[in-house]
Amino acid sequence: MLHRAVDRFLERQRWLEPLADFLQKIAAAIYKGTAGHALKSFLNGTWLGHPLHPVITDIPVGAWTLAILFDLIHLANRGSAVWIDGATLLVGVGVLAALGAWVTGYTDWSDTYDRERRFGIAHALLMSTALVLYIVSFFLRLPVAGHAFAIILSWIGYVLVITAAYLGGELVFNIGTGVNHHAWQTPPTEWTPALRESMLTEGKPQKADVDGTPIFFCKRGTSILAISNTCAHAGGPLNEGPLQGDVITCPWHGSRFDIRTGAVKGGPATVAQVRYETRVQAGQVEVRRAPDSLQPS
The missing domain is CATH 2.102.10.10 (Rieske [2Fe-2S] iron-sulphur domain)
Incomplete structure (x- = not known):
C-alpha cells in the first residue's frame, strides 16, 4: 500500500525531528500569552466552528489548476494574450491564498506529535517549496507574459502541491488529525x-x-x-x-x-x-x- 511505503519513508527521515522541534518552539513563542492564544484560536478556526486551514486550501489548488489549463490553451493558441494573462492572475491569487493556508496549517501543525507531526512537516515542506516556485513564476510572468521558464516553474510547483495534498489527505483520513473526536461516539439519547x-x-x-x-x-x-x-x-x-x-x-x-x-x-x-x-x-x-x-x- 502506498501510505505504508510513505509512512516508512518518512520514519527514516530523522532530520525532520530537530526541524520540527525548532518550528514548534517558534510557534509556542508566537502564541504565548493571552493575545497569542487569541490569535492561535482565530487561526485554528475556533470562531468558525470548523478548522480554517481546509477552508483556505481549496483556493490555491483551484487557482493553480486553472492556471495550468490557461497555460496549455495559450501554448496551443499563441495569437491571444488573454489566456496567459489569466494564468498570471490565477497564479497570483493562488499565492495570496497559499500564504493564508501556510499560516493556518502551521498553527494547526504546532499541536501535533510523532507520526502526524512527521506527515505534517513533510506536507508543509512540499507546500512551502511549491509556494516559492509559484512566487518566482508570478514575478517572471509579469514583464514577459508567457515566459517559458515561469510556466515550467509553476508546473513543477503543481506536482509538489498534488504530492503535498496527498500527505494532507493522509493526515486527516488515515491518521485522523483535526477531525471531530466525537464523531465515532454514540452518546445516550435515553436516560x-x-x-x-x-x-x-x-x-x-x-x-x-x-x-x-x-x-x-x-x-x-x-x-x-x-x-x-x-x-x-x-x-x-x-x-x-x-x-x-x-x-x-x-x-x-x-x-x-x-x-x-x-x-x-x-x-x-x-x-x-x-x-x-x-x-x-x-x-x-x-x-x-x-x-x-x-x-x-
Whole structure:
C-alpha cells in the first residue's frame, strides 16, 4: 500500500525531528500569552466552528489548476494574450491564498506529535517549496507574459502541491488529525445510569463511562453538569485538566470549554462538546444527550 511505503519513508527521515522541534518552539513563542492564544484560536478556526486551514486550501489548488489549463490553451493558441494573462492572475491569487493556508496549517501543525507531526512537516515542506516556485513564476510572468521558464516553474510547483495534498489527505483520513473526536461516539439519547451521586464532590471534575462513552461530570450546588469528557480536538481527557469557574481546560493542547453548554471558549478546538441532561433517581445519576446540544450526535 502506498501510505505504508510513505509512512516508512518518512520514519527514516530523522532530520525532520530537530526541524520540527525548532518550528514548534517558534510557534509556542508566537502564541504565548493571552493575545497569542487569541490569535492561535482565530487561526485554528475556533470562531468558525470548523478548522480554517481546509477552508483556505481549496483556493490555491483551484487557482493553480486553472492556471495550468490557461497555460496549455495559450501554448496551443499563441495569437491571444488573454489566456496567459489569466494564468498570471490565477497564479497570483493562488499565492495570496497559499500564504493564508501556510499560516493556518502551521498553527494547526504546532499541536501535533510523532507520526502526524512527521506527515505534517513533510506536507508543509512540499507546500512551502511549491509556494516559492509559484512566487518566482508570478514575478517572471509579469514583464514577459508567457515566459517559458515561469510556466515550467509553476508546473513543477503543481506536482509538489498534488504530492503535498496527498500527505494532507493522509493526515486527516488515515491518521485522523483535526477531525471531530466525537464523531465515532454514540452518546445516550435515553436516560441511562452513569454513576452514584455520592461519587461527586462539589466543584471537582469526575469521569464516568456510559455505554462506552466517556462523560465529564461536575457538581455545582444542586445542579450536576455533564459534557463529553473526550476533547473534540484531539481526544484529550477533560477530567484531568484544570477547572476555573465554569471553564475546563484540556490537559493536552489547552482547548477550553464551558461545562454548562459545551461551547468552545478557546482553541485549538473548533467543535463544541456534547452536552448532557442529568437527573438523580434513587441516588443514581442518569444522563441523556441534550436535544439542544451544540454538538449533535
